[in-house]
Amino acid sequence: MNHIVSIINQKGGVGKTTSTINLGCAFANLGQKILIIDLDPQGNASTGVGIENNDRDNSIYKLLNERNNLQHYVKTTKIENLDIICANVELSGFETEVAEVKNRAFILKEILGDLKEKNQYNQILIDCPPSLSLLTVMALVASNSVIVPLQAEFFALEGLTQLLKTINRIKSSLNKRLEVEGIVLTMFDKRNKLCSQVEDEARKFFGEQVYQTMIPRNIRISEAPSHGLPALVYDKYCAGSIAYEKLALEIIDKQKKF
Amino acid sequence: MNHIVSIINQKGGVGKTTSTINLGCAFANLGQKILIIDLDPQGNASTGVGIENNDRDNSIYKLLNERNNLQHYVKTTKIENLDIICANVELSGFETEVAEVKNRAFILKEILGDLKEKNQYNQILIDCPPSLSLLTVMALVASNSVIVPLQAEFFALEGLTQLLKTINRIKSSLNKRLEVEGIVLTMFDKRNKLCSQVEDEARKFFGEQVYQTMIPRNIRISEAPSHGLPALVYDKYCAGSIAYEKLALEIIDKQKKF
Ligand SMILES: Nc1ncnc2c1ncn2[C@@H]1O[C@H](COP(=O)(O)OP(=O)(O)OP(=O)(O)O)[C@@H](O)[C@H]1O
Ligand SMILES: Nc1ncnc2c1ncn2[C@@H]1O[C@H](COP(=O)(O)OP(=O)(O)OP(=O)(O)O)[C@@H](O)[C@H]1O
Ligand SMILES: [Mg+2]
Ligand SMILES: [Mg+2]
Numbered sequence A, B: 001m002n003h004i005v006s007i008i009n010q011k012g013g014v015g016k017t018t019s020t021i022n023l024g025c026a027f028a029n030l031g032q033k034i035l036i037i038d039l040d041p042q043g044n045a046s047t048g049v050g051i052e053n054n055d056r057d058n059s060i061y062k063l064l065n066e067r068n069n070l071q072h073y074v075k076t077t078k079i080e081n082l083d084i085i086c087a088n089v090e091l092s093g094f095e096t097e098v099a100e101v102k103n104r105a106f107i108l109k110e111i112l113g114d115l116k117e118k119n120q121y122n123q124i125l126i127d128c129p130p131s132l133s134l135l136t137v138m139a140l141v142a143s144n145s146v147i148v149p150l151q152a153e154f155f156a157l158e159g160l161t162q163l164l165k166t167i168n169r170i171k172s173s174l175n176k177r178l179e180v181e182g183i184v185l186t187m188f189d190k191r192n193k194l195c196s197q198v199e200d201e202a203r204k205f206f207g208e209q210v211y212q213t214m215i216p217r218n219i220r221i222s223e224a225p226s227h228g229l230p231a232l233v234y235d236k237y238c239a240g241s242i243a244y245e246k247l248a249l250e251i252i253d254k255q256k257k258f
Helices: A016-029 A044-048 A060-066 A089-097 A104-118 A134-142 A154-173 A193-209 A219-227 A239-257 B016-029 B044-048 B060-066 B089-097 B104-118 B134-142 B154-173 B193-209 B219-227 B239-257
Strands: A003-007 A034-038 A082-085 A123-127 A145-151 A179-186 B003-007 B034-038 B082-085 B123-127 B145-151 B179-186
Touching (some): A003 A134, A016 A034, A016 A082, A016 A145, A016 A179, A044 B154, A089 A134, A104 A134, A145 A154, A219 A239, A219 B154, A219 B193, B016 B034, B016 B044, B016 B179, B060 B104, B089 B134, B104 B134, B134 B154, B145 B154, B154 B179, B154 B193, B179 B193
Parallel strands (some): A003 A123, A003 A145, B003 B145, B034 B123
């Protein structure tokens, strides 16, 4: 219970938010109780599950400051079994505001400790911003594991080694239990030879860590957020939704073996 | 001379680096002397102009610490008239390291002051990371203007209003001369109705600020970085290269009217 996973990659636009929303929805459809934590000041995950901008007063920013009373910040969504703690732009000031605070890297871990006794969620997914700053470090310290979306592009592949080094550094200094659950190829276009090259390189270097399931580039996925819905709700039978459902099953299968 | 432009958007993966490299190359081909400053710890702009990872000792991180001797950090590239100050992962520690330093937002502006007397470059393009943190604030304080790449997707459009608010905040508090030169639509796919919707919204809200020239989604653009070349060199006649050359002419034309 309460398996905490960070969806992370410092490279921008690789599908972190899209994976958090659609995996969250796929796990919820399988009967798991899921909490998404939006840890990006852009608030894209909150938008993607339909939380209006003017309905985000009880945001993760306020919770990180209050450090207590987590239930007050949890919102239900239109999707059964899927809750969220949303984010707004106030969060972008947090890092500077706590620069002097000792042990600031542990703030989120302490807050999520509250959940431990209650066994309320099967999984907690944290959508990280595109950087290796304090917000991301807090997520890594609070997590049991990470899932890394890897866009099938050259710049994204180049950044992966650096990311895994950072994760290992956090593991040895701040969070011994942290594991890399897996790497998922996103926006994969079979017709584009660059994508196949990235896939080959990723499987060569990272082997079993790369999931068999790949997420195809699929227009319906990028249309869904404008309707405030995960792709799995907006268009359940599109190639993107089917891929995320398959990925959810592969992840659960692999988690059982952990 | 020495017109300093930040290429900025806190949304990740919208084409900041791709636009910096290819606009830089297009301006250089038109006979302008151009300096690119890579201000992203990912170092993608440095990779995109062919600077190897092991050749980045004299990086922007060292220059920001030394605060002097800028010429020492400038590297020439394979492209005539195009120089770069490169970045490496050390840069990701900079923000925490200077958290106590007074007036840290002005560090880059002071360093670029050195160039003012020498009139060495027509334009200086700063490739910003996907965040509104100190590195981005330093770039905005040091710049005359900004160019905003806008990916033709819903999440990217949603973040634009917030970005323009931040730019205005910096303009009124730290840099009175800062202007928005323009907004350029990137990864535009005519067949995708979402792209046309984003274009319509952008032109409706931001009018003349949106350039007429749009950059099409074009596989050759995403292949070029793996060869360490701008698309304009890798494949001069592909749709992406032609679009960046047209955009460069439109920008210069508009700059004359400033
Ligand atoms: N498989 C896909 N097919 C088509 N479009 C996709 C796919 N996955 C994501 N997108 C679109 O690509 C853009 C980037 O995805 P997303 O915002 O999820 O990435 P991110 O890593 O969370 O970005 P950031 O670094 O800004 O947080 C979005 O507009 C999204 O709708
Ligand atoms: N017009 C285009 N057509 C096709 N691919 C593109 C285009 N522009 C950029 N790309 C690709 O999309 C990805 C994202 O672009 P890029 O890295 O330039 O964005 P960025 O905003 O600099 O990202 P970050 O937020 O991580 O700094 C890259 O892999 C790049 O090669
Ligand atoms: Mg995101
Ligand atoms: Mg970039």
